[in-house]
Amino acid sequence: MENREFISRRVAREFRNGDVVNLGIGMPTLVANYIPEDVSVVLQSENGMLGIGPRAEGPQINENIIDAGGTYVTSLKGASFFDSSVSFGIIRGGHVDATVLGALEVDQEGNLASWMVPGKKVTGMGGAMDLVVGARRVIISMEHLNKKGEPKILRKCRLPLTAAGQVNLIVSEMAVMEIEPGQGLLVTEIAPGVTRDALVNATEAELRFSETLKLMEV
Amino acid sequence: MNNKIKNIKDAVKAVKNGDTVMVGGFLQCGQPQHLVGALTETGVRDLTLISSDTGSMETSNYGLLQSGKVIRVMASYIGGNPEAGNFMITGKAEVTLVPQGTLAERIRAGGAGLGGFLSPVGVGTVVEEGKQKLSVDGKDYLLELPLRANVALIKADRADKAGNLRITGTARNFNVLMATAADHVVAEVSEIVETGEIDPNDVTVPGIFVDVLVKI
Numbered sequence: 352m353e354n355r356e357f358i359s360r361r362v363a364r365e366f367r368n369g370d371v372v373n374l375g376i377g378m379p380t381l382v383a384n385y386i387p388e389d390v391s392v393v394l395q396s397e398n399g400m401l402g403i404g405p406r407a408e409g410p411q412i413n414e415n416i417i418d419a420g421g422t423y424v425t426s427l428k429g430a431s432f433f434d435s436s437v438s439f440g441i442i443r444g445g446h447v448d449a450t451v452l453g454a455l456e457v458d459q460e461g462n463l464a465s466w467m468v469p470g471k472k473v474t475g476m477g478g479a480m481d482l483v484v485g486a487r488r489v490i491i492s493m494e495h496l497n498k499k500g501e502p503k504i505l506r507k508c509r510l511p512l513t514a515a516g517q518v519n520l521i522v523s524e525m526a527v528m529e530i531e532p533g534q535g536l537l538v539t540e541i542a543p544g545v546t547r548d549a550l551v552n553a554t555e556a557e558l559r560f561s562e563t564l565k566l567m568e569v
Numbered sequence: 570m571n572n573k574i575k576n577i578k579d580a581v582k583a584v585k586n587g588d589t590v591m592v593g594g595f596l597q598c599g600q601p602q603h604l605v606g607a608l609t610e611t612g613v614r615d616l617t618l619i620s621s622d623t624g625s626m627e628t629s630n631y632g633l634l635q636s637g638k639v640i641r642v643m644a645s646y647i648g649g650n651p652e653a654g655n656f657m658i659t660g661k662a663e664v665t666l667v668p669q670g671t672l673a674e675r676i677r678a679g680g681a682g683l684g685g686f687l688s689p690v691g692v693g694t695v696v697e698e699g700k701q702k703l704s705v706d707g708k709d710y711l712l713e714l715p716l717r718a719n720v721a722l723i724k725a726d727r728a729d730k731a732g733n734l735r736i737t738g739t740a741r742n743f744n745v746l747m748a749t750a751a752d753h754v755v756a757e758v759s760e761i762v763e764t765g766e767i768d769p770n771d772v773t774v775p776g777i778f779v780d781v782l783v784k785i
Contacts, residue, residue, distance in 0.1 A: 415738030417739055476668055515694065
């Protein structure tokens with residue numbers, strides 16, 4: 352199984368029945384494909400929709416119904432539409448139970464950098480800053496190393512932050528890690544075939560291993 | 570009642586040199602492509618563009634930026650438009666990135682007569698630079714100020730002759746907010762019906778906010 356699917360499948364097990372969930376653009380969007388059948392979540396999109404269904408195909412496409420990534424989507428029974436002010440009121444007001452976002456860097460204090468590399472790639476933060484501050488639980492879905500093979504999970508973020516101290520959980524292809532500010536990262540699950548040493552070597556942040564460390568299964 | 574229906578060329582003449590222009594939509598959804606395209610064809614210059622995003626190579630905001638008419642951009646996302654990224658890196662235009670929810674609420678505040686609002690978004694990031702930070706019940710907030718424009722260009726599915734607009738799906742986005750926050754509001758619509766033909770329960774934007782209708 353490729354990393355992106357493995358990570359997404361594990362993230363998808365984090366939700367409880369009835370959760371309102373916002374999935375970020377890119378790899379986080381894949382999580383929707385793997386939500387267990389016995390768990391029903393309401394997907395929110397910051398461009399103004401609750402109750403997102405599968406991608407729209409052919410005659411299902413309504414040019415006025417997209418998700419935040421610009422994909423034409425269907426709406427499920429019970430869906431609703433609203434303007435951007437109401438949408439971010441939902442987000443900032445604590446009505447979103449969990450958000451899943453990617454990261455350029457994340458650190459052991461729960462800081463997240465995901466929107467800007469100075470002097471290089473400029474995309475803007477979109478709704479990410481609002482989501483990270485507003486969602487009750489912030490889950491980072493990311494590959495453990497960057498394209499150069501360097502750690503992305505750091506003691507302290509070096510890139511401009513998306514938000515300070517808001518991340519709760521990191522899921523990578525190597526491990527599941529909880530953030531406990533002031534105490535480093537707590538590894539609760541480790542992927543099959545990954546040793547503790549390999550994980551420590553691939554991570555700049557300080558790691559502690561849970562007494563009930565489990566094998567990361569999807 | 571004044572006739573609000575104009576042709577597209579006359580409608581975009583409302584935008585003058587140096588104006589701040591709000592453009593509704595989110596990515597390709599709900600963008601007033603035709604109005605922005607017509608604006609791009611005019612001779613105006615030194616515009617400030619306020620929009621959720623700067624679109625993609627396929628959307629009209631891209632052409633507007635390429636035309637060199639825009640000297641300032643305020644948006645939350647410029648990733649789909651390489652021209653906007655270049656503006657930011659080379660300093661050809663001043664680009665201000667604003668968290669999307671903060672941008673929406675600043676526009677709402679501008680249209681609702683508010684002097685600003687306190688938001689926790691951006692605390693501890695570059696977004697707080699130059700802003701007043703206030704603490705309420707032990708939690709830090711940034712004072713965010715209202716935004717208004719000279720002209721707003723928006724899009725709706727349907728209008729009646731009184732300017733009442735019906736907008737469906739996720740095309741409500743910034744269109745609904747920008748309709749309230751500009752001195753002059755131009756809406757591009759697919760259909761114009763007689764006043765009264767849109768059920769008042771179905772009006773998304775009340776007609777008092779809308780000055781000009783352009784049927785596409």
